Amino acid sequence: MPGILAISGSPSPTSRTARVLDHLAARLTDTGRHEVTILGVRDLPAEAxxxxxxxxxxxxAVGEAVAAADGIIIATPVYKAAYSGVLKALLDLLPQYALAGKTVLPLATGGSVAHVLAIDYALRPVLTSMGAAHVVPGYFLLDTLIATAPDGSIALAETAQAGLDGVVTAFLAGLPVATPA
Known part of the structure; x- marks a missing residue:
């Protein structure tokens, strides 16, 4: 069963980005074909x-989790037309080629469509420089398309869910095929 490491680069304890990642991880886990581990950068020691x-x-431990994963999902809010600083701090601490041989799906959330290019112009070059074998087309979710329920779960607007499903399909196609035991 392919292992997926889902990294939330949000520093916020009430993060829509983290909730989108939880939503996606639950959908992937529910298929029974993927094992998903979620890592919140905000949960790492600030001093480190x-x-x-x-x-x-x-x-x-993060480096080991990255090495063990078949695929990596990296989700970040967009701040100042780029990915979050805490995500940058983590990526800077990983080995230069930590993503070698990995399929990577970049996701971003933000309050304005003006931030949609942050994936391609800020995040993708870093992921590529870290040796990712395949960085699939990313997806930007506008905050207004993410509805939060009282229990903390989310519902995505139909168009947002369809777009997310499309990039996830491309991501999954890039993962190694599990061999039967």
Whole structure:
């Protein structure tokens, strides 16, 4: 069963980005064909991220999780036309070619369509420089298309869900096929 590491690059405890990632992970897990692990960068020790401590056990554990995954989903809110600073701090601490051989799906959320190019002009070059074998077309979700229920779950507008489903299909097609035991 292909393993997927889903990384939320949001620093917010009430993050729509993290909720979108949870929503996506649940859908992938429900198929029974994928094992999804979610990592919130905001849950990593700030002193390790800010102090650039590549030897911190939490940072080493992230590196191991990345190495073990067949595919990586990286989700980030867009701030100042780029991905989040906490995500940048984490990516800077991973080995140069941490994504070598990986299929990567970049996702972004934001409050304005003016941020839609942040994936291609800010995030994709970093993912490529880290050796990703295949960075599939990413997807930008406008905040207004993400409805949050009282229980914290989300519902996406039909057009947003359809677009997300399309990029996820391309991502899954890039993962290795599980061999029967």
């Amino acid at each position: 991220l800010i102090g650039a401590d590549v030897h911190h056990p939490a940072i080493l």
